Amino acid sequence: MQFKSQAVAKPYFIAAIGLFVGQILFGLILGLQYVLGDFLFPAIPFNVARMVHTNLLIVWLLFGFMGGAYYMIPEESETELFSPKLALAMFWIFLVAGALTIVGYLAVPYATLAELTGNNILETMGREFLEQPLPTKLGIVVVALAFLFNITLTVLKGKKTSISIVLLLGLWGLAVFFLFSFYNPVNVVLDKFFWWWTVHLWVEGVWELILGSFLAFVLIKTTGVDREVIEKWLYVIVTLTLITGIIGTGHHYFWIGTPEYWQWWGSIFSALEPIPFFAMTVFAFNMVNRRRREHPNKAAVLWALGTGVMAFLGAGVWGFLHTLAPVNYYTHGTQITAAHGHMAFYGAYAMVNLMMISYAMPILRGRAANSNKSQVLEMWSFWLMTVAIVFITLFLTAAGILQVWLQRVSDAPLPFMVAQDKIALFYWMREWAGVAFLIGLIVYIASFFVGGDEKEAA
């Protein structure tokens, strides 16, 4: 590696992968609970398993983003990190706080946890994805501020490239929009309205900037294409993301009590949200085709191409399927949403983190790329996980279509639980696809421990 301080990324990447495993295990428990309702009850009820599954996802992605930023920023700025010590301290604080939160979720009932952690002082808990107790939320703010301070000062003292500016924009946006998790008005319409400012503006706004800049960085490194060309694309992607994503928030405002014009605004702008993802796919393939050298790390290039395609399919196509108000009227909150969520998160954010880890980890371990044997194994894991998520998505889509039909469209609509029973077959198939995903993840981890002839040291 070029700068000693880039090494702080390593623990972040390891923690990210560890938490990823946890997320998948809870996903499997959860998937089973869809068909065997009392599985592990009362030890791990459905609502707790779901909370742990989604919270672990967010936390591991954040670990990945931070690790990626710590790796990338010194190299882009051509200077050592402002304070590697602060970065390491924040790593431990974040990890311990995250672990304690999960233990809290599992050890005591949620209501007790809320009481113990001072939810009565400032009521922020009990909302999907933002379930974290107040101390954890404050901890996230502290860690995020220290992280941003560290990264921003590094950029300020070094070279300012477009890629690092876009990353900073994304990371600052991430921190600013998280502040809305502290705002919990009594009026449920307002509550939901601003809740989306964190949730939507993260995943369909500022996170896409982080995704874009990571992708641009790895493509520059692996293809040797001119920085000017890559930056030009990055600008286009960023502006497209912001135009469509910000007003696209409206696709969450169809039925929550907000004025009717949101049905038009939300439909029109979010219908265009696939465009930036499509641009990303074209970008990745275009750059790889124009490559000026053969980088020894083939696996990282595969992840880069994969994240373009899968983000477009999952976030773009599957998002578009149910984003128009007349369609969403029927599909709102069904398994269609779950299908979209799984493929979009994997395709856009899990894969971009895996791409960064795949590119950076060998270098952090003192070689340009892993051995051929190890890379072959990693590519196997790529295909296993990706194909598994495609099947999870297809099964959930089928379940969703059936659910919409039985429960909402049909002349004699069935009650929710009766409809759920009728689609159990798809839940079983989804569960098996989930097992395949776990196997893929195990293969991925195994690829780190496979030796063989190492490529020339970096």
Place this chain on the structure above:
Amino acid sequence: MELLKNPAHRAWIILMIATVVTWYLGEVGAAGTTSIIAMLLIAFVKGRLVILDFMELREAPRMWRILLEGWLILVSSLILLAYWISLT
């Protein structure tokens, strides 16, 4: 007439006249199929002048001309289709 050699000046004059025509059609309360087609045609001619003489795409790679003129055709056709539906 030396001035008219500049395509931008020519375009400006035609655009001005065309705008007056559209405005006049509004003033006399023109409605129905003929006036809709007339207004869409005027908008198409105006848009094309902006694309070719203002944006200077006349000498640009063909793809870009097709993309922008195609946009005009697409938008006009969609509007025409919707108005035609409303008449039947």
Place this chain on the structure above:
Amino acid sequence: MINTQAVPAPETPSGRRLPGDLAIWFFILAEMLAFAVFFAAYAFARAKNVEMFNTYQHTLDRNLGALNTFLLITGSWFVVLAVQAAHKDNRPAIARNLLLGWLCGGGFLVVKVIEYAAKFGAGISMSTNTFYMFYISLTFFHFMHVILGMVILTILWVQARKGVYGSHDAHGLESGAAYWHMVDLLWIVLFPLVYVMR
């Protein structure tokens, strides 16, 4: 706009050349696509409520709409003259024409605000009915683009005053000009659609 023109625009073998930066054209296309969807949504929503749309279209001020068309077209024309001046290395004319173009944009905004004041003063809002929802949404969305276009013109004007543009380099100027013409192009469709066609 951000400067992305480190490399000069590639000349195609046939001598055909895209004025300005490739990135700005992608951006323009995306913007035009957004408006295309909005225009189509208006037309199809109208098809379901022809009478309501026709009734309330009468309340719009066509004279102000036409005046605004004049202003935008003339503003665009001045900016074309600025680009032509750059190719002829007539430095003072670049800045002067950009300023005139900017003033036309400013005039557009003033007229639009007068129009809005009358409508909002009458208690009309996006929730009044579907026609007004579209009228306000479309014109306001376009209004924001005029403002962005004027910000771009301001940057171009400052650069032109510094003598950045000339026959050797008009890349940035052409990029900004292309965006400004797009604002004009969108209004050329918007005005007949929302104010006149029935």
